[in-house]
Amino acid sequence: MNSKILIKTLIGLIVFGSFSCKKFLDQDPISTVTDATSWSSSSDVNSQIAGCYSGIRSAFNAACSFYSYGDVPTDLWGDMTANSDYNYIYQMNWGITVSSLNTYDPKLKLRVWTPFYSSIQQSNRCLYFINTMSNDKFDGATEADEIAQKKAFEAEARFCRAFNYFYMARVWGNVPLDTSYQEDISSITSDPRVDQSQILNAAIYDLNIAKANMDYRDASSTDKNVRADKGACFALLAHIYAWKGAYDSCVMACDSVISNGGYSLVSGSNYATIYNGQSDEGIFEIAQNSTSEALNAQTEASIAYFTLAAPYIATNSVPIWKLSTGKLFELYNDTTDARFKKEYTYVNSGSTKYYYCTKYSNISTVTASGVNYYLSENNIIVFRLADIYLLRAEAYASKSTPDFSNALTDLNTIRTRAGISNYTLAExxxxxxxxxLDSVTAERGRELLLEGSRYYDLVRNERITGVSKFPYMTQAQFTAGKYYWPIDPSLMTLNSGLVQTTFWQQLLTY
Structure with missing residues (x-):
């Protein structure tokens, strides 16, 4: 099936276990070549589950995609011309012709879903082989304990599969759906894209099974936040329901996270701890906050490379992706906001003052053979508690009869932490x-800027308000579906069952 591997030359982007994640991802997933003999113990399964998370990380580090999809094509930027490839992405010129041989080109990488399907196939592999293993292969003092561990591993594989499908649905809309294990993933058949609703329902199905076999967070675990737990399942469900416009269900999922997850907001004086990773506020993160996990901060896989300047990135006199000063001060119209004071600085270049975000400034220097390497040691923060409070506020605001009072409470929870004045109900x-809804979206912008959220927030806002806040997409283009990415023509060459994303059918062809 094309979902397992669509472009052989790109599969090298996915190397399971090429990163570590404390004690968990330090284990290299066992080679798929030995699938038939590599599932004999709980330790084997743990290594393979590591591959599910490593696959997500590989997908997000390809062309800095977590931020390229979620932050770049928005109203946050003033100038991106320092990098023409990302300037095209910012301006939503996603149909630029790129040779399929140019696998390094971010415009191609962002149109190819192979990394996500490789991660999905790892989940499918885990689910298939776990179910072939007898209970006594798992750890536990009793058979009930062994079964519980087996089901917990299955739950993690289902979470990762659901996460990948949800993420692809937000990026491409309709995508192929595959939940089967294939021994030979090099064969390519003609699997069509299916309706997004089917994709999201499949993700919900997986998550409902997963959360029944997971516990809420263990705050003492060295793997907290970087392995899925029940709270992460509910957080993902909340975002799926918000994307579907099922806001009553979104509220209930948010309630479960906030009331039962064991998470807490960090203090306004300690915002930086959120981005270093594994804070009390974190719900689900992609681990890269140690030397063995970190990215080179001077490469295009790292968000630090694009958004920081000296002294954090010595080679950048000014940030490559330049924030819009107008938008920044529109969001932070109260500059006493602790988020503004703690998370932003500026550098002067001539008479121009360039502001930039310091969320990803945990840079360490490693010297090898006399050469200094600068490592970005910030986790990718996918879900955190403030996000869920504000998503619940959005859900209250988006109901057919808006719940102003409850939306106010959630907004003010986040504003109080930031040290700024609370809204009144009259306001x-x-x-x-x-x-x-605009007030909620603005608060999410202040809180979650450069956290892979802004693009999807603006899409959900426009669906309800009918007002476009995208600098390079009109309301008519939005209605026509421009906000979904095209797929690269190379995918259709290999799979005749695929069709181009509707808006891009006349703009990006073979």
């Missing part, structure tokens, strides 16, 4: 639903 309710 939020005077101008109706669209104004309330």
């Amino acid at each position: 939020l309710s005077t101008n109706g639903q669209n104004s309330l």
Whole structure:
């Protein structure tokens, strides 16, 4: 099936176990060549589950995709011309012709879903082989303990599969659906894209099984936040329901995270600890906060490379991706906001003051053979508690009859932590639903800037308000589906069952 491997030349982007994650991902997943003989113990399964998470990380580090999809094509930027490839992405010129041989080109990488399907196939592999193993292959003092561990491993594989499908659905809309294990993943058949609703329902199905076999977080675990738990399942469900517009279900999922997950907001004086990773606020993260996990901060896989300047990245006199000063001060109209004070700085270049975000400034220097390497040791923060509070506020705001009071409470929880004045009910309710939703979206912008969220927040906002906040997409283009990415024509060459994303059918051809 094409979902397992679509472009052989790109499979090298996915090397399971090429990173570590404390004690967990330090284990290299066993080669798929020996699938038939490599599932004999709990330790074997643990190594293979590591591959599910490593696959997600590989997908996100290809062309810095977590941020390229979630932050670049938005209203945050003033100038991206320092890097023409990402300037095309910012301006939503996603149909630029790129040779399929140019596997290094971010415009190609971002149109190819192979990394996500490679991760999905690892989940499929785990689920298949775990179910062939007898209970006594798992650890536990009793058979009930052994069964519980077996089901917990299955739950993690289901979470990772659901996460990949949800993420692809937000990027491409309709995608092929595959939940089967294939011994030979090099064969390519003609699997069509299926409706996004089917993809999201499959993800919900996986998560409902997964959460039944997971516990809420163990705060003492060295793997907290970087392995899925029940709270991560509910957080993912909350985002799926928000994307579907099922806001009553979104509220219930958020309630489960907030009330039962064991998470807490860090203090306003300690924002940096969120991005270093594994804070009390984190729910699900991609681990890269140690030397063995970290990215080279001077390469295009790292968000630090694009968004930092000297002294954090000595070779960058100014940031490569330049924030819009106007948008920054529109969001932070109160500059006493602890988020602004703690997370932003500036560098002068001539008469111009360039502001930039310091969320990903945990840079360490490693010297080898007399050469200094600068490593970015920040986790990718996928879900955290503030996000869920604000997503619940959005859900209250987006109901057919907006719940102004509860939206106010959640907004003010986050504003209080930031040290800025609370909204009043009169402020939020005077101008109706669209104004309330804009207030929520703005608060998410302040809180989650450069956390892979802004693009999807603006899409959900526009679906309800009907007002475009994208600098390079009109309301008519939005309605026509421009906000979903095209797939690269090379995928259709290999799989005749695929069709191009609707908006891009006349703009990106073979």
